Amino acid sequence: GNSVTQMEGPVTLSEEAFLTINCTYTATGYPSLFWYVQYPGEGLQLLLKATKADDKGSNKGFEATYRKETTSFHLEKGSVQVSDSAVYFCALSYQGGKLIFGQGTELSVKP
Amino acid sequence: GAGVSQSPSNKVTEKGKDVELRCDPISGHTALYWYRQSLGQGLEFLIYFQGNSAPDKSGLPSDRFSAERTGGSVSTLTIQRTQQEDSAVYLCASSLEDTRTDTQYFGPGTRLTVL
Numbered sequence: 001g002n003s004v005t006q007m008e009g010p011v012t013l014s015e016e017a018f019l020t021i022n023c024t025y026t027a028t029g030y031p032s033l034f035w036y037v038q039y040p041g042e043g044l045q046l047l048l049k050a051t052k053a054d055d056k057g058s059n060k061g062f063e064a065t066y067r068k069e070t071t072s073f074h075l076e077k078g079s080v081q082v083s084d085s086a087v088y089f090c091a092l093s094y095q096g097g098k099l100i101f102g103q104g105t106e107l108s109v110k111p
Numbered sequence: 112g113a114g115v116s117q118s119p120s121n122k123v124t125e126k127g128k129d130v131e132l133r134c135d136p137i138s139g140h141t142a143l144y145w146y147r148q149s150l151g152q153g154l155e156f157l158i159y160f161q162g163n164s165a166p167d168k169s170g171l172p173s174d175r176f177s178a179e180r181t182g183g184s185v186s187t188l189t190i191q192r193t194q195q196e197d198s199a200v201y202l203c204a205s206s207l208e209d210t211r212t213d214t215q216y217f218g219p220g221t222r223l224t225v226l
Contacts, residue, residue, distance in 0.1 A: 032211045044202065044217040051212040089154065096167055097142055097209040101154035 006102035021075040023090035031092040033073040039086045115218035132188045136205030149199035161209040
């Protein structure tokens with residue numbers, strides 16, 4: 001079946017450090033891939049997405065590339081800020097737009 | 112414009128009672144989804160509606176759960192005879208269409224606590 005696996009958290013970084021959160025997926029067909037973010041006390045919001053192989057999604061300095069050959073969609077940011085502290089969810093969408101989420105990775109950025 | 116709204120924001124109920132959770136999607140969005148976020152299970156799909164088509168109920172965990180969408184807009188998720196394991200945050204999302212490329216916009220959720 002379809003599934004998403006994320007690296008476990010929590011991840012703790014110092015401000016301006018480089019961030020990578022790994023995400024791999026298993027899917028039949030050609031899913032779209034998403035990163036959603038949940039800031040403390042707020043709802044889920046889309047961070048970025050990619051709808052086909054080799055697409056790169058980007059937003060707010062975050063990037064992720066849809067790699068079909070490695071079934072991955074790793075999230076990266078070159079220099080994190082305290083305000084990036086949140087829980088990040090990788091997800092895939094297939095039939096009917098239903099989202100399958102990874103377990104979430106909590107990121108804490110220290111000044 | 113207005114986003115997805117949900118009510119109530121918090122609901123505390125006793126085991127065995129029925130509860131109703133409401134979702135107002137973004138105007139013009141034809142697809143509406145319900146998810147559940149719990150510590151043990153993470154974020155899981157429950158049910159979705161697209162236009163006038165029959166809903167996809169494949170994620171509902173038991174027959175105590177049901178949902179309806181009236182007039183292609185507002186949706187209500189009903190949990191009958193609540194159990195403690197139903198305690199979770201119930202999230203509603205809507206999107207323009209139900210294709211795999213559409214972005215889903217999430218509401219703030221309803222936190223359900225079953226005592």
